Amino acid sequence: MKSFDSLSLLEQLQADTRQLIATATFLKNEDPSILLEQPGAGRWSVIQVLEHLNSYGVYYLPALKNGLMNGDAAVNIFRSGWLGNYFTQLMLPKEGRVKNKMKAPKDHRPAFHVDAQPVIETFLQQQHQLLELLELAKQKNIGIRIPTSLTKLIRLKAGDTFRFFIAHEQRHFVQIENTLAEVRNTTGKFQVAHQAG
């Protein structure tokens, strides 16, 4: 089974989270009408994608916190579980692209929003909570199991839950990038660079 140096893994996940914070900061300054526009019938706007991600944060951030707070002290090596590793690989964009489309479960389908800013603010707050949890996790054994949002019967290791949760966000940020490009094209608005480097 795939194993990681626990500290390096958590630091890499923190760096990934900070990248999401940087990209979301660029979104904060984007024209709200662009962010709220659906690129096609039944397809999500950028804000709906963020709302979808926020709905997972509402479940996983407290779940991770509870698990870690009650957990044991850190161990050097983290051994990924087979299911946790599989879910992470399933979510992760490959070479910056997403080919395997999925359908969101009912209770994670976002409502329609009229106000973009609060959704972005919530997303940013959640990412900062996530950074704090990853910091807390450096002191804890991340092999402790956390129930998934799908069913309490499936429990993934905290280390895998972090990996899977962040990979899911990265996946949807590819979608956000594509949606922005599409919406800007159709509205003919001036394009603003939104990603560093």
Next chain:
Amino acid sequence: MPLQQLQQFVSLIYPLKEKEWNAFAAIWSPLECRRKTILTAAGETERHLYFVLEGVQRAFYIGDDNKEATLVFTYPPSFAGVADSFLTQTPSHYFFETLTASRFLRTSYRQAEELMQQYPNIQRMVLNVTALALKGVLVRQAELQCFSAEEKFRTLLKRSPHVLQLIPHKYLASYLGIDPATFSKLLGSKKI
């Protein structure tokens, strides 16, 4: 070896006695990062102080118009991180990232703070480091307000000619607050 580089750097700023140096040397651990790794995000409080052994990093700000302002570059040998957030332990307004693969020594605020309490000379050394950084910031502040694009460009090349080889030009343009196209034009017009 890395500790020797740190010792040499520190001794030029404020020489420490053997006991002080030994205590100071003990708080650092090595860290390696790939290029474009964000080590501190805006909104986070800077937990670490870095000493750069290899690579180039920058601190940058994302403005309301989504313009990126590059505030500072760091490369060996120097301390790095978001200095104001580290010293005040308040949330950073800036991002700190590696531009190239980098190697550091790193310590935490808690450890550095403890040593500063215990050893007045370590506190003085940190004050000197901060003072030199402040000096650099004010010089740059004056240049940003008073100099034309061309003057800023010429001053940079005179003061730090090596950065042209070291740092991608789009970041140098962002650092000077000039358009990347203007930067290329100035570079083209200059005999090197």
